[in-house]
Amino acid sequence: MNVLVVGGAGYIGSHMCKCLSEAGHAVVVLDNLATGHRAAVQWGELVEASLGDVAAVGDTLRRHRIDVVMHFAASSLVGESMSDPYKYYANNVCATLALLQAMREAGVSQFVFSSTAAVFGEPQAELIDETHPCQPINPYGNSKLAVERMLDDAARAYGLRATALRYFNAAGACDSGLIGESHEPESHLIPRLLRRAAGEALDVQIFGTDYPTRDGTCVRDYVHVCDLADAHLLALEYSRAQPGFHTFNLGNGTGFTVLEVLAAAQSVVGRPLDIPRGPRRAGDPATLVASSRKARERLGWRPRRADIRRIVADAWAWHQKPAF
Template sequence: MHKVLVVGGAGYIGSHMVKRLGQLGCAVTTLDNLSSGHRDAVLCGDFIHGDLANTALLARLLQPGRFDAVMHFASFIQVGESVQDPAKYYENNVTNTLHLLGAMRAARVNRFIFSSTAATFGEPQYSPIDERHPQQPINPYGRSKLMIEQVLEDYDRAYGLKSVCLRYFNAAGADPDGELGERHEPETHLIPLVLQAASGRRSHISVFGRDYDTPDGTCIRDYIHINDLCEAHWLSLQSLMQGAGSQRYNLGNGQGFSVQAVIEAAQRVTGRTIAVQDAPLREGDPARLVADATLARQQLGWRPQFADLDTLVRHAWAWEQRMAGLT
Protein backbone atom coordinates (compact mmCIF):
# COMPACT_ATOMS: atom_id res chain seq x y z
CA MET A 1 0.00 0.00 0.00
CA HIS A 2 1.68 3.18 -1.19
CA LYS A 3 1.53 6.20 1.12
CA VAL A 4 1.09 9.28 -1.05
CA LEU A 5 0.86 13.00 -0.27
CA VAL A 6 -1.15 14.82 -2.92
CA VAL A 7 -0.52 18.57 -2.84
CA GLY A 8 -3.36 20.44 -4.53
CA GLY A 9 -5.61 17.40 -4.23
CA ALA A 10 -8.80 19.47 -3.98
CA GLY A 11 -8.38 20.92 -7.48
CA TYR A 12 -9.54 19.60 -10.83
CA ILE A 13 -6.76 17.15 -11.65
CA GLY A 14 -5.68 16.53 -8.06
CA SER A 15 -9.15 15.49 -6.90
CA HIS A 16 -9.46 12.93 -9.68
CA MET A 17 -6.03 11.61 -8.70
CA VAL A 18 -7.00 11.32 -5.04
CA LYS A 19 -10.08 9.31 -5.99
CA ARG A 20 -8.00 7.03 -8.21
CA LEU A 21 -5.37 6.45 -5.52
CA GLY A 22 -8.12 5.58 -3.06
CA GLN A 23 -9.60 3.08 -5.49
CA LEU A 24 -6.17 1.49 -5.86
CA GLY A 25 -5.84 0.99 -2.12
CA CYS A 26 -3.28 3.70 -1.40
CA ALA A 27 -3.10 5.64 1.86
CA VAL A 28 -3.61 9.14 0.51
CA THR A 29 -3.31 12.50 2.24
CA THR A 30 -4.38 15.75 0.56
CA LEU A 31 -2.78 19.11 1.35
CA ASP A 32 -4.62 22.07 -0.19
CA ASN A 33 -5.12 25.74 0.71
CA LEU A 34 -8.52 25.77 -1.08
CA SER A 35 -7.62 28.96 -2.97
CA SER A 36 -9.03 27.33 -6.09
CA GLY A 37 -9.88 23.80 -4.94
CA HIS A 38 -12.98 22.48 -3.21
CA ARG A 39 -13.06 20.54 0.05
CA ASP A 40 -16.02 18.42 -1.12
CA ALA A 41 -13.96 17.24 -4.12
CA VAL A 42 -11.62 15.26 -1.85
CA LEU A 43 -13.48 11.96 -1.79
CA CYS A 44 -11.14 9.82 0.29
CA GLY A 45 -8.15 9.83 2.61
CA ASP A 46 -7.03 12.51 5.02
CA PHE A 47 -7.37 16.22 4.30
CA ILE A 48 -5.13 18.99 5.63
CA HIS A 49 -6.01 22.63 4.98
CA GLY A 50 -2.68 24.35 4.55
CA ASP A 51 -0.33 26.24 2.26
CA LEU A 52 3.09 25.38 0.86
CA ALA A 53 4.32 28.75 2.10
CA ASN A 54 3.91 27.40 5.65
CA THR A 55 7.27 25.69 6.11
CA ALA A 56 6.50 24.76 9.73
CA LEU A 57 3.41 22.88 8.59
CA LEU A 58 5.40 21.07 5.92
CA ALA A 59 8.02 20.06 8.49
CA ARG A 60 5.31 18.60 10.75
CA LEU A 61 3.52 16.88 7.90
CA LEU A 62 6.52 15.34 6.16
CA GLN A 63 7.99 13.03 8.78
CA PRO A 64 10.37 10.17 7.93
CA GLY A 65 8.45 7.08 6.95
CA ARG A 66 5.07 8.81 6.64
CA PHE A 67 5.03 9.04 2.82
CA ASP A 68 6.53 7.03 -0.01
CA ALA A 69 5.98 9.75 -2.62
CA VAL A 70 4.57 13.21 -3.24
CA MET A 71 2.39 14.31 -6.17
CA HIS A 72 2.33 18.07 -6.81
CA PHE A 73 -0.71 19.70 -8.44
CA ALA A 74 -0.73 22.99 -6.49
CA SER A 75 0.34 25.46 -9.18
CA PHE A 76 -1.34 28.53 -10.57
CA ILE A 77 -2.13 27.87 -14.24
CA GLN A 78 -3.57 30.94 -15.99
CA VAL A 79 -1.23 32.15 -18.70
CA GLY A 80 -2.72 35.64 -19.00
CA GLU A 81 -2.65 36.21 -15.25
CA SER A 82 0.98 35.10 -15.14
CA VAL A 83 1.87 37.88 -17.57
CA GLN A 84 -0.04 40.48 -15.53
CA ASP A 85 1.19 39.28 -12.12
CA PRO A 86 4.39 37.24 -12.54
CA ALA A 87 5.32 37.56 -8.86
CA LYS A 88 2.26 35.50 -7.89
CA TYR A 89 3.43 32.71 -10.20
CA TYR A 90 7.08 32.70 -9.20
CA GLU A 91 6.22 32.82 -5.49
CA ASN A 92 3.77 29.92 -5.64
CA ASN A 93 4.96 27.79 -8.54
CA VAL A 94 8.68 28.15 -7.79
CA THR A 95 9.34 29.31 -4.23
CA ASN A 96 6.59 27.24 -2.62
CA THR A 97 7.65 24.16 -4.58
CA LEU A 98 11.17 24.66 -3.22
CA HIS A 99 9.67 24.68 0.29
CA LEU A 100 8.00 21.36 -0.46
CA LEU A 101 11.16 19.82 -1.86
CA GLY A 102 13.11 21.00 1.16
CA ALA A 103 10.66 19.31 3.52
CA MET A 104 10.85 16.16 1.42
CA ARG A 105 14.64 16.12 1.65
CA ALA A 106 14.51 16.55 5.43
CA ALA A 107 12.08 13.62 5.68
CA ARG A 108 14.05 11.53 3.17
CA VAL A 109 11.09 11.24 0.79
CA ASN A 110 12.79 10.76 -2.56
CA ARG A 111 9.97 10.26 -5.07
CA PHE A 112 8.22 13.23 -6.65
CA ILE A 113 5.67 13.46 -9.46
CA PHE A 114 5.28 16.94 -10.88
CA SER A 115 2.49 18.41 -12.98
CA SER A 116 4.33 20.24 -15.71
CA THR A 117 2.94 21.65 -18.94
CA ALA A 118 3.32 21.95 -22.69
CA ALA A 119 3.81 25.68 -22.02
CA THR A 120 7.47 24.90 -21.26
CA PHE A 121 8.00 24.46 -25.01
CA GLY A 122 6.76 27.89 -26.09
CA GLU A 123 5.96 28.39 -29.77
CA PRO A 124 6.11 24.95 -31.43
CA GLN A 125 8.92 24.48 -33.91
CA TYR A 126 7.34 21.25 -35.16
CA SER A 127 4.31 19.09 -34.44
CA PRO A 128 3.64 16.70 -32.84
CA ILE A 129 5.89 17.80 -29.97
CA ASP A 130 8.17 15.18 -28.45
CA GLU A 131 10.50 15.42 -25.44
CA ARG A 132 13.42 16.54 -27.63
CA HIS A 133 11.61 19.73 -28.65
CA PRO A 134 13.44 22.87 -27.41
CA GLN A 135 11.98 24.35 -24.24
CA GLN A 136 11.60 28.10 -24.76
CA PRO A 137 8.55 29.25 -22.75
CA ILE A 138 7.04 32.58 -23.71
CA ASN A 139 5.20 33.47 -20.47
CA PRO A 140 5.90 33.42 -16.71
CA TYR A 141 3.61 30.41 -16.23
CA GLY A 142 5.64 28.27 -18.62
CA ARG A 143 8.92 29.63 -17.23
CA SER A 144 7.88 28.81 -13.67
CA LYS A 145 7.22 25.20 -14.62
CA LEU A 146 10.47 24.89 -16.56
CA MET A 147 12.39 26.28 -13.58
CA ILE A 148 11.09 23.43 -11.42
CA GLU A 149 11.96 20.87 -14.09
CA GLN A 150 15.52 22.22 -14.01
CA VAL A 151 15.57 22.25 -10.20
CA LEU A 152 14.50 18.61 -10.18
CA GLU A 153 17.38 17.67 -12.49
CA ASP A 154 19.80 19.31 -10.07
CA TYR A 155 18.16 17.71 -7.02
CA ASP A 156 18.43 14.29 -8.61
CA ARG A 157 22.16 14.73 -9.25
CA ALA A 158 22.91 16.26 -5.85
CA TYR A 159 20.45 14.56 -3.50
CA GLY A 160 19.15 11.48 -5.32
CA LEU A 161 15.58 12.82 -5.39
CA LYS A 162 13.87 10.95 -8.22
CA SER A 163 11.10 12.68 -10.14
CA VAL A 164 8.74 12.30 -13.06
CA CYS A 165 7.62 15.49 -14.80
CA LEU A 166 4.40 15.05 -16.77
CA ARG A 167 3.85 17.73 -19.38
CA TYR A 168 0.12 17.99 -19.97
CA PHE A 169 -1.25 19.39 -23.17
CA ASN A 170 -4.99 20.02 -22.61
CA ALA A 171 -6.53 18.23 -19.63
CA ALA A 172 -10.24 17.77 -20.24
CA GLY A 173 -13.31 15.71 -19.42
CA ALA A 174 -14.68 14.58 -16.08
CA ASP A 175 -14.96 11.57 -13.82
CA PRO A 176 -17.03 8.96 -15.73
CA ASP A 177 -18.92 8.24 -12.48
CA GLY A 178 -20.14 11.83 -12.42
CA GLU A 179 -18.65 12.61 -8.99
CA LEU A 180 -15.99 15.11 -10.10
CA GLY A 181 -15.33 17.61 -12.86
CA GLU A 182 -14.00 21.07 -13.68
CA ARG A 183 -14.91 23.96 -11.35
CA HIS A 184 -12.45 26.69 -12.23
CA GLU A 185 -13.17 30.32 -11.36
CA PRO A 186 -12.75 31.86 -13.80
CA GLU A 187 -13.12 29.05 -16.32
CA THR A 188 -10.66 29.28 -19.21
CA HIS A 189 -10.78 25.79 -20.75
CA LEU A 190 -12.62 25.35 -24.02
CA ILE A 191 -14.75 22.26 -23.39
CA PRO A 192 -16.40 23.45 -20.15
CA LEU A 193 -16.93 26.89 -21.70
CA VAL A 194 -18.69 25.35 -24.69
CA LEU A 195 -20.82 23.17 -22.43
CA GLN A 196 -21.73 26.13 -20.23
CA ALA A 197 -23.07 27.77 -23.39
CA ALA A 198 -25.06 24.59 -24.07
CA SER A 199 -26.50 24.49 -20.54
CA GLY A 200 -27.44 28.16 -20.47
CA ARG A 201 -24.91 29.20 -17.85
CA ARG A 202 -23.10 31.19 -20.56
CA SER A 203 -24.72 33.14 -23.40
CA HIS A 204 -22.29 32.04 -26.11
CA ILE A 205 -18.84 30.68 -26.91
CA SER A 206 -16.24 32.89 -28.57
CA VAL A 207 -14.05 31.52 -31.36
CA PHE A 208 -10.78 33.45 -31.45
CA GLY A 209 -9.80 33.38 -35.10
CA ARG A 210 -10.84 31.35 -38.13
CA ASP A 211 -7.80 32.05 -40.31
CA TYR A 212 -5.31 29.53 -38.93
CA ASP A 213 -3.49 27.12 -41.19
CA THR A 214 -5.74 24.21 -40.22
CA PRO A 215 -8.44 22.32 -42.15
CA ASP A 216 -11.32 24.41 -40.75
CA GLY A 217 -9.31 27.55 -39.86
CA THR A 218 -9.62 27.17 -36.07
CA CYS A 219 -6.90 26.25 -33.59
CA ILE A 220 -6.11 22.58 -33.00
CA ARG A 221 -5.33 21.29 -29.51
CA ASP A 222 -4.57 17.87 -28.04
CA TYR A 223 -7.21 17.03 -25.42
CA ILE A 224 -6.42 14.33 -22.87
CA HIS A 225 -9.08 12.83 -20.62
CA ILE A 226 -8.60 13.46 -16.92
CA ASN A 227 -8.73 9.73 -16.13
CA ASP A 228 -6.00 9.05 -18.68
CA LEU A 229 -3.88 11.71 -16.99
CA CYS A 230 -4.44 10.00 -13.65
CA GLU A 231 -3.39 6.67 -15.12
CA ALA A 232 -0.14 8.25 -16.32
CA HIS A 233 0.50 9.49 -12.77
CA TRP A 234 -0.20 6.06 -11.35
CA LEU A 235 2.17 4.38 -13.81
CA SER A 236 4.80 7.01 -13.00
CA LEU A 237 4.43 6.27 -9.30
CA GLN A 238 4.77 2.56 -9.96
CA SER A 239 7.89 3.24 -11.98
CA LEU A 240 9.52 5.25 -9.18
CA MET A 241 8.51 2.70 -6.55
CA GLN A 242 10.24 0.02 -8.61
CA GLY A 243 13.48 1.99 -8.65
CA ALA A 244 13.35 3.71 -12.03
CA GLY A 245 15.27 6.93 -12.59
CA SER A 246 13.92 10.41 -13.18
CA GLN A 247 12.06 11.02 -16.42
CA ARG A 248 10.07 13.62 -18.39
CA TYR A 249 7.04 12.70 -20.46
CA ASN A 250 4.72 14.58 -22.81
CA LEU A 251 1.10 13.53 -22.36
CA GLY A 252 -1.57 13.79 -25.03
CA ASN A 253 -3.60 11.64 -27.37
CA GLY A 254 -1.33 12.44 -30.29
CA GLN A 255 -4.27 13.71 -32.29
CA GLY A 256 -5.65 17.19 -32.18
CA PHE A 257 -9.19 18.48 -32.37
CA SER A 258 -10.04 21.94 -33.64
CA VAL A 259 -12.16 24.48 -31.79
CA GLN A 260 -14.87 23.98 -34.40
CA ALA A 261 -14.72 20.20 -33.98
CA VAL A 262 -15.21 20.58 -30.22
CA ILE A 263 -18.25 22.81 -30.74
CA GLU A 264 -19.76 20.32 -33.19
CA ALA A 265 -19.10 17.42 -30.80
CA ALA A 266 -20.80 19.36 -27.99
CA GLN A 267 -23.85 19.97 -30.18
CA ARG A 268 -24.01 16.26 -31.02
CA VAL A 269 -23.66 15.13 -27.41
CA THR A 270 -26.03 17.69 -25.87
CA GLY A 271 -28.56 17.87 -28.69
CA ARG A 272 -28.54 21.64 -28.23
CA THR A 273 -27.65 24.55 -30.48
CA ILE A 274 -24.67 26.47 -29.14
CA ALA A 275 -24.43 30.20 -29.81
CA VAL A 276 -21.05 31.09 -31.32
CA GLN A 277 -19.46 34.50 -31.75
CA ASP A 278 -16.32 35.07 -33.78
CA ALA A 279 -13.59 37.12 -32.12
CA PRO A 280 -10.14 38.38 -33.19
CA LEU A 281 -7.08 36.15 -33.01
CA ARG A 282 -5.34 36.13 -29.66
CA GLU A 283 -1.65 36.93 -29.77
CA GLY A 284 0.50 33.92 -28.97
CA ASP A 285 -2.07 31.25 -29.88
CA PRO A 286 -0.27 28.67 -32.06
CA ALA A 287 -2.28 27.01 -34.83
CA ARG A 288 -1.49 23.50 -33.54
CA LEU A 289 -0.38 22.07 -30.21
CA VAL A 290 -0.26 18.28 -30.37
CA ALA A 291 1.79 15.91 -28.22
CA ASP A 292 3.97 13.03 -29.28
CA ALA A 293 3.49 10.70 -26.29
CA THR A 294 5.51 7.83 -27.74
CA LEU A 295 7.98 7.84 -24.86
CA ALA A 296 5.27 7.50 -22.20
CA ARG A 297 3.71 4.67 -24.19
CA GLN A 298 7.03 2.87 -24.54
CA GLN A 299 8.45 3.35 -21.04
CA LEU A 300 5.31 3.46 -18.89
CA GLY A 301 3.05 1.28 -21.00
CA TRP A 302 0.54 4.14 -20.95
CA ARG A 303 -2.45 3.92 -23.29
CA PRO A 304 -5.22 6.55 -23.31
CA GLN A 305 -8.59 4.86 -22.80
CA PHE A 306 -10.81 7.86 -23.57
CA ALA A 307 -9.31 9.29 -26.76
CA ASP A 308 -12.66 9.69 -28.54
CA LEU A 309 -13.79 13.32 -28.52
CA ASP A 310 -17.50 12.56 -28.13
CA THR A 311 -16.81 10.35 -25.10
CA LEU A 312 -14.69 13.04 -23.50
CA VAL A 313 -17.39 15.66 -24.11
CA ARG A 314 -20.13 13.29 -22.86
CA HIS A 315 -18.41 12.87 -19.50
CA ALA A 316 -17.90 16.63 -19.21
CA TRP A 317 -21.54 17.24 -20.15
CA ALA A 318 -22.81 14.96 -17.38
CA TRP A 319 -20.83 17.09 -14.92
CA GLU A 320 -21.98 20.38 -16.45
CA GLN A 321 -25.62 19.28 -16.19
CA ARG A 322 -25.04 18.68 -12.48
CA MET A 323 -23.41 22.09 -12.05
CA ALA A 324 -26.23 23.80 -13.96
CA GLY A 325 -28.92 22.02 -11.95
CA LEU A 326 -30.26 20.19 -15.00
CA THR A 327 -30.12 16.72 -13.37
Protein backbone atom coordinates (compact mmCIF):
# COMPACT_ATOMS: atom_id res chain seq x y z
CA MET A 1 0.00 0.00 0.00
CA ASN A 2 0.92 3.66 -0.30
CA VAL A 3 1.27 4.94 3.27
CA LEU A 4 1.53 8.56 4.38
CA VAL A 5 3.39 8.79 7.69
CA VAL A 6 2.59 12.13 9.30
CA GLY A 7 5.41 12.98 11.71
CA GLY A 8 7.68 10.45 10.04
CA ALA A 9 10.80 12.49 10.83
CA GLY A 10 10.28 11.96 14.55
CA TYR A 11 11.36 9.19 16.90
CA ILE A 12 8.51 6.69 16.59
CA GLY A 13 7.48 7.85 13.12
CA SER A 14 10.92 7.20 11.61
CA HIS A 15 10.99 3.69 13.07
CA MET A 16 7.54 3.16 11.57
CA CYS A 17 8.82 4.22 8.14
CA LYS A 18 11.61 1.67 8.37
CA CYS A 19 9.15 -1.06 9.39
CA LEU A 20 6.73 -0.20 6.58
CA SER A 21 9.46 -0.12 3.96
CA GLU A 22 10.83 -3.48 5.05
CA ALA A 23 7.30 -4.90 4.81
CA GLY A 24 7.07 -3.79 1.17
CA HIS A 25 4.88 -0.70 1.50
CA ALA A 26 5.58 2.57 -0.31
CA VAL A 27 6.23 5.34 2.23
CA VAL A 28 5.72 9.09 2.03
CA VAL A 29 6.63 11.29 5.02
CA LEU A 30 4.87 14.55 5.80
CA ASP A 31 6.63 16.56 8.51
CA ASN A 32 7.26 20.23 9.21
CA LEU A 33 10.55 19.36 10.99
CA ALA A 34 9.59 21.45 14.03
CA THR A 35 10.74 18.60 16.28
CA GLY A 36 11.64 15.95 13.72
CA HIS A 37 14.94 15.48 11.90
CA ARG A 38 15.53 15.57 8.17
CA ALA A 39 18.29 12.97 8.61
CA ALA A 40 15.75 10.55 10.10
CA VAL A 41 13.82 10.38 6.83
CA GLN A 42 15.66 7.50 5.19
CA TRP A 43 12.66 5.54 3.93
CA GLY A 44 10.40 7.37 1.51
CA GLU A 45 10.07 10.88 0.12
CA LEU A 46 9.84 13.83 2.52
CA VAL A 47 7.10 16.40 2.02
CA GLU A 48 8.04 19.31 4.27
CA ALA A 49 4.70 20.77 5.33
CA SER A 50 2.46 21.26 8.33
CA LEU A 51 -0.90 19.58 8.77
CA GLY A 52 -2.48 23.02 8.75
CA ASP A 53 -1.32 23.49 5.13
CA VAL A 54 -4.49 22.00 3.69
CA ALA A 55 -3.40 22.45 0.07
CA ALA A 56 -0.09 20.65 0.61
CA VAL A 57 -1.75 17.81 2.52
CA GLY A 58 -4.45 17.33 -0.11
CA ASP A 59 -1.92 17.45 -2.94
CA THR A 60 0.25 14.86 -1.18
CA LEU A 61 -2.68 12.50 -0.64
CA ARG A 62 -3.72 12.68 -4.31
CA ARG A 63 -0.31 12.83 -5.98
CA HIS A 64 0.96 9.76 -4.16
CA ARG A 65 -2.38 7.92 -4.30
CA ILE A 66 -2.26 7.35 -0.57
CA ASP A 67 -4.21 4.35 0.76
CA VAL A 68 -3.71 4.84 4.50
CA VAL A 69 -2.48 7.59 6.81
CA MET A 70 -0.48 6.91 9.98
CA HIS A 71 -0.39 9.84 12.39
CA PHE A 72 2.59 10.51 14.72
CA ALA A 73 2.68 14.32 14.51
CA ALA A 74 1.58 15.42 17.98
CA SER A 75 2.95 17.78 20.57
CA SER A 76 3.60 15.51 23.54
CA LEU A 77 5.15 17.28 26.54
CA VAL A 78 2.79 17.08 29.49
CA GLY A 79 4.32 20.04 31.32
CA GLU A 80 4.20 22.25 28.25
CA SER A 81 0.58 21.28 27.68
CA MET A 82 -0.24 22.60 31.15
CA SER A 83 1.36 25.98 30.46
CA ASP A 84 0.29 26.31 26.81
CA PRO A 85 -2.90 24.28 26.26
CA TYR A 86 -3.91 26.25 23.14
CA LYS A 87 -0.82 24.92 21.36
CA TYR A 88 -1.89 21.36 22.14
CA TYR A 89 -5.47 21.79 21.00
CA ALA A 90 -4.33 23.58 17.84
CA ASN A 91 -1.69 21.02 16.85
CA ASN A 92 -3.17 17.81 18.20
CA VAL A 93 -6.88 18.38 17.60
CA CYS A 94 -7.47 21.12 15.03
CA ALA A 95 -4.65 20.06 12.72
CA THR A 96 -5.79 16.43 12.93
CA LEU A 97 -9.32 17.48 11.99
CA ALA A 98 -7.92 19.31 8.96
CA LEU A 99 -6.03 16.14 8.00
CA LEU A 100 -9.14 13.99 8.33
CA GLN A 101 -11.15 16.39 6.20
CA ALA A 102 -8.44 16.36 3.53
CA MET A 103 -8.44 12.56 3.63
CA ARG A 104 -12.20 12.46 3.12
CA GLU A 105 -11.98 14.81 0.16
CA ALA A 106 -9.20 12.67 -1.35
CA GLY A 107 -11.08 9.40 -0.75
CA VAL A 108 -8.61 8.01 1.82
CA SER A 109 -10.57 5.98 4.35
CA GLN A 110 -8.00 4.26 6.59
CA PHE A 111 -6.25 5.88 9.55
CA VAL A 112 -3.88 4.60 12.24
CA PHE A 113 -3.45 6.98 15.17
CA SER A 114 -0.60 7.16 17.67
CA SER A 115 -2.39 7.70 20.98
CA THR A 116 -1.20 7.52 24.57
CA ALA A 117 -1.83 6.16 28.04
CA ALA A 118 -2.38 9.79 29.08
CA VAL A 119 -6.01 9.40 27.97
CA PHE A 120 -6.64 7.33 31.12
CA GLY A 121 -5.50 9.76 33.80
CA GLU A 122 -4.94 8.38 37.29
CA PRO A 123 -4.78 4.56 37.20
CA GLN A 124 -7.67 2.74 38.86
CA ALA A 125 -6.30 -0.77 38.29
CA GLU A 126 -2.93 -2.52 38.49
CA LEU A 127 -3.12 -3.37 34.78
CA ILE A 128 -4.76 -0.81 32.52
CA ASP A 129 -6.89 -2.31 29.76
CA GLU A 130 -9.18 -0.71 27.18
CA THR A 131 -12.16 -0.68 29.57
CA HIS A 132 -10.35 1.58 32.03
CA PRO A 133 -12.13 4.96 32.41
CA CYS A 134 -10.70 7.75 30.26
CA GLN A 135 -10.27 10.75 32.57
CA PRO A 136 -7.17 12.70 31.44
CA ILE A 137 -5.53 15.01 33.96
CA ASN A 138 -3.66 17.29 31.55
CA PRO A 139 -4.31 19.05 28.22
CA TYR A 140 -2.04 16.60 26.37
CA GLY A 141 -4.21 13.65 27.40
CA ASN A 142 -7.37 15.67 26.75
CA SER A 143 -6.21 16.50 23.23
CA LYS A 144 -5.46 12.86 22.40
CA LEU A 145 -8.79 11.70 23.79
CA ALA A 146 -10.57 14.39 21.77
CA VAL A 147 -9.05 12.94 18.59
CA GLU A 148 -10.06 9.41 19.59
CA ARG A 149 -13.67 10.56 20.01
CA MET A 150 -13.49 12.37 16.70
CA LEU A 151 -12.30 9.16 15.02
CA ASP A 152 -15.14 7.18 16.57
CA ASP A 153 -17.65 9.72 15.26
CA ALA A 154 -16.03 9.73 11.81
CA ALA A 155 -16.14 5.95 11.65
CA ARG A 156 -19.87 6.02 12.32
CA ALA A 157 -20.69 8.93 10.02
CA TYR A 158 -18.28 8.50 7.12
CA GLY A 159 -17.13 4.88 7.25
CA LEU A 160 -13.57 5.80 8.29
CA ARG A 161 -11.59 2.73 9.32
CA ALA A 162 -9.56 3.99 12.27
CA THR A 163 -7.38 2.47 14.94
CA ALA A 164 -5.87 4.21 17.96
CA LEU A 165 -2.87 2.61 19.64
CA ARG A 166 -2.36 3.75 23.22
CA TYR A 167 1.14 3.10 24.41
CA PHE A 168 2.97 3.84 27.56
CA ASN A 169 6.76 4.48 27.50
CA ALA A 170 8.40 4.09 24.10
CA ALA A 171 12.13 3.39 24.41
CA GLY A 172 15.09 1.83 22.64
CA ALA A 173 16.24 2.18 19.04
CA CYS A 174 16.55 0.02 15.96
CA ASP A 175 19.68 -2.12 15.91
CA SER A 176 20.86 -0.59 12.63
CA GLY A 177 22.07 2.49 14.51
CA LEU A 178 20.64 4.69 11.75
CA ILE A 179 17.85 6.25 13.80
CA GLY A 180 17.10 6.73 17.49
CA GLU A 181 15.58 8.98 20.13
CA SER A 182 16.64 12.61 19.86
CA HIS A 183 14.44 15.17 21.62
CA GLU A 184 15.16 18.70 22.79
CA PRO A 185 14.34 19.03 25.57
CA GLU A 186 14.56 15.37 26.56
CA SER A 187 12.08 14.36 29.26
CA HIS A 188 12.25 10.55 29.16
CA LEU A 189 14.16 8.56 31.77
CA ILE A 190 16.18 6.14 29.62
CA PRO A 191 17.63 8.69 27.15
CA ARG A 192 18.32 11.11 29.99
CA LEU A 193 20.31 8.46 31.86
CA LEU A 194 22.20 7.47 28.73
CA ARG A 195 22.95 11.01 27.63
CA ARG A 196 24.28 11.64 31.13
CA ALA A 197 26.44 8.51 30.77
CA ALA A 198 27.66 9.79 27.39
CA GLY A 199 28.95 12.95 29.04
CA GLU A 200 26.14 15.48 28.80
CA ALA A 201 25.58 17.69 31.83
CA LEU A 202 21.94 16.76 32.33
CA ASP A 203 20.28 17.22 35.70
CA VAL A 204 18.87 13.73 36.30
CA GLN A 205 17.36 12.56 39.55
CA ILE A 206 15.05 9.89 40.96
CA PHE A 207 11.77 11.39 42.12
CA GLY A 208 10.54 9.50 45.18
CA THR A 209 11.83 6.36 46.86
CA ASP A 210 8.88 5.72 49.18
CA TYR A 211 6.21 4.49 46.77
CA PRO A 212 4.34 1.23 47.59
CA THR A 213 6.37 -0.73 45.01
CA ARG A 214 9.01 -3.45 45.28
CA ASP A 215 11.88 -0.99 45.74
CA GLY A 216 10.06 2.24 46.56
CA THR A 217 10.39 3.86 43.12
CA CYS A 218 7.76 4.30 40.42
CA VAL A 219 6.91 1.40 38.10
CA ARG A 220 6.49 2.10 34.39
CA ASP A 221 5.84 -0.03 31.32
CA TYR A 222 8.64 0.39 28.75
CA VAL A 223 8.00 -0.80 25.20
CA HIS A 224 10.70 -1.12 22.55
CA VAL A 225 10.06 1.32 19.71
CA CYS A 226 10.44 -1.47 17.14
CA ASP A 227 7.79 -3.53 18.92
CA LEU A 228 5.51 -0.49 18.72
CA ALA A 229 6.17 -0.23 14.98
CA ASP A 230 5.31 -3.91 14.59
CA ALA A 231 2.00 -3.29 16.38
CA HIS A 232 1.16 -0.40 14.07
CA LEU A 233 1.86 -2.60 11.06
CA LEU A 234 -0.52 -5.25 12.42
CA ALA A 235 -3.12 -2.57 13.14
CA LEU A 236 -2.87 -1.42 9.53
CA GLU A 237 -3.78 -4.91 8.34
CA TYR A 238 -6.47 -5.30 11.01
CA SER A 239 -8.33 -2.13 10.08
CA ARG A 240 -8.37 -3.14 6.41
CA ALA A 241 -10.58 -6.06 7.39
CA GLN A 242 -12.44 -4.57 10.35
CA PRO A 243 -14.65 -1.52 9.80
CA GLY A 244 -15.20 1.03 12.54
CA PHE A 245 -13.01 2.53 15.23
CA HIS A 246 -10.78 0.35 17.42
CA THR A 247 -8.49 1.02 20.39
CA PHE A 248 -5.57 -1.09 21.63
CA ASN A 249 -3.28 -0.64 24.62
CA LEU A 250 0.37 -1.49 23.97
CA GLY A 251 2.78 -2.44 26.71
CA ASN A 252 4.96 -5.29 27.87
CA GLY A 253 2.49 -6.04 30.65
CA THR A 254 5.39 -6.04 33.09
CA GLY A 255 6.59 -2.80 34.57
CA PHE A 256 10.09 -1.85 35.63
CA THR A 257 10.95 0.39 38.56
CA VAL A 258 13.14 3.46 38.16
CA LEU A 259 15.90 1.69 40.09
CA GLU A 260 15.65 -1.34 37.80
CA VAL A 261 16.02 0.92 34.77
CA LEU A 262 19.01 2.58 36.43
CA ALA A 263 20.56 -0.82 37.15
CA ALA A 264 20.06 -1.85 33.50
CA ALA A 265 21.67 1.39 32.33
CA GLN A 266 24.67 0.90 34.63
CA SER A 267 25.06 -2.68 33.41
CA VAL A 268 24.92 -1.63 29.77
CA VAL A 269 27.33 1.32 30.03
CA GLY A 270 29.66 -0.66 32.30
CA ARG A 271 29.97 1.80 35.17
CA PRO A 272 27.92 3.25 38.02
CA LEU A 273 25.89 6.41 37.45
CA ASP A 274 25.65 8.84 40.33
CA ILE A 275 21.96 9.75 40.23
CA PRO A 276 20.66 11.65 43.27
CA ARG A 277 17.38 10.78 44.99
CA GLY A 278 14.75 13.45 45.54
CA PRO A 279 11.19 13.80 46.82
CA ARG A 280 8.16 12.59 44.91
CA ARG A 281 7.06 14.63 41.92
CA ALA A 282 3.47 15.89 42.03
CA GLY A 283 1.11 13.84 39.86
CA ASP A 284 3.29 10.75 39.49
CA PRO A 285 1.26 7.58 40.19
CA ALA A 286 3.12 4.67 41.77
CA THR A 287 2.42 2.24 38.93
CA LEU A 288 1.46 2.56 35.25
CA VAL A 289 1.39 -0.77 33.42
CA ALA A 290 -0.65 -1.76 30.37
CA SER A 291 -2.66 -4.86 29.75
CA SER A 292 -2.02 -5.74 26.10
CA ARG A 293 -4.27 -8.77 26.08
CA LYS A 294 -6.60 -7.31 23.45
CA ALA A 295 -3.71 -6.45 21.11
CA ARG A 296 -2.25 -9.91 21.58
CA GLU A 297 -5.54 -11.67 20.91
CA ARG A 298 -6.90 -9.56 18.05
CA LEU A 299 -3.77 -8.23 16.36
CA GLY A 300 -1.53 -11.20 17.13
CA TRP A 301 1.04 -8.78 18.56
CA ARG A 302 3.87 -10.15 20.68
CA PRO A 303 6.59 -7.80 21.94
CA ARG A 304 9.86 -9.46 20.93
CA ARG A 305 12.23 -7.05 22.69
CA ALA A 306 10.64 -6.90 26.15
CA ASP A 307 13.76 -7.27 28.31
CA ILE A 308 14.69 -3.94 29.87
CA ARG A 309 18.41 -4.55 29.35
CA ARG A 310 17.80 -5.15 25.63
CA ILE A 311 15.77 -1.94 25.41
CA VAL A 312 18.49 0.07 27.17
CA ALA A 313 21.32 -1.57 25.19
CA ASP A 314 19.71 -0.68 21.85
CA ALA A 315 19.22 2.90 23.04
CA TRP A 316 22.84 3.08 24.26
CA ALA A 317 24.15 1.96 20.86
CA TRP A 318 22.40 5.01 19.39
CA HIS A 319 23.38 7.52 22.07
CA GLN A 320 27.08 6.66 21.80
CA LYS A 321 27.11 7.90 18.19
CA PRO A 322 23.85 9.68 17.37
CA ALA A 323 23.43 10.57 13.72
CA PHE A 324 21.32 13.66 14.51
